[in-house]
Amino acid sequence: MTIRYLIVDDEMPGRMNLRLAMAAHPGWELLAECGGAAAAREALAQHEVDLVFLDIQMPGQSGLALAREISLLREPPLVVFVTAYSEHAVEAFDVHALDYLLKPLDDARLAQAVERAEAMLGRRQREAYGDALRRYVDEDQAPYPDTISVRSVGRIERVSVDEILRIESAGNYVELHLAGRTVLHRMTLGRLEGLLAPEEFVRVHRGTIVRRRQIASLETRGDGSYWLSMRSGGQVAVSERYAAALKTILLNRDT
Structure with missing residues (x-):
């Protein structure tokens, strides 16, 4: 399968570096290098394009504005x-299961993006991807996302934040515990915590976040450890540093 792609970047060195790096990936055909949104729009009208490498910060029409247009296509x-953004500023990409490359370009990260794109295109997931892209550009100014797009091999599943009962750390992943099932999502717990509304979720342990309305009771065991009972069933461990905050939540609820 030949994958046809565009490079959209207003800086010539950036376009050249990416073009040279992509030469290591057979089966990928460069259709055009575009110095801005207008040229990209023309190339999209003339060619059947499978993927666009899109610089976010460009003079005139930004990459995000062009992405909004792309997301409205029937099969985007x-x-x-x-992007030259720092790692801390790209959480939204992970929440929506969108790929990104940081400048300066890293060959290993590019290879990962290429592999994910090949899997996505092979599974014909453009509709699900288009939905994730639309939500990203529409929610770009929103303080907290209402959905998380979870990517597995060649597939995107949208999970409503309202469905999440608790979240547990699993290394570079988090486990999203829903009613009756658990979904694994590639993001650290600390990064995800910053994207959750604090009035809805609370940290109870170094590795656990729970939905506030799931808090049923807090108990202290003989060894001095704290345990939180969940309304949905089961218990989770509570670190001593978070116990006081949980006691306050329960006290305010009862008054």
Whole structure:
């Protein structure tokens, strides 16, 4: 399968670096290098494009504005955002299961994005991807997302934040515990915590976040450890540093 792609970047060195790096990936055909949104729009009208490497910060029309247009296409191409943003500023990409490359370009990270794109295109997931892209550009100014797009091999599943009962750390992943099932999502617990409304969720342990309305009771065991009972069933361990905050939540609820 030949994958046809565009490079959209207003800086020539950036376009050249990406073009040279992509030469290591057979089966990928570069259709055009575009210095801005207008040229990209023309290329999209002339060609059947599978993927767009899109620089976010461009003069004139920004990459995000062009992404919004792309997301409205019936079968939008995949978009891999290229950005000079720091790691801390790209959580939204992970929440929506969108790929991104940080400048300066890293060959290993590019190979990962290429592999994910090949899996996505092979499974014909453009509709699900287009939905995730639309939500990203529409919610770009929203303080907290209402959904999380979870990517498995070649597939995107949208999980409503309202469905999440608790979240547990699993290394570089988090386990999203829903009613009756658990979904694994690639994001650290600390990064995800910053994207959750604090009035809805609370940290109870170094590795656990729970939905506030799931808090049923807090008990202290003989060894001095704290345990939280969940309204949905089961218990989770509570660190001593978070116990006082939980006691306050329960006290305010009862008054």
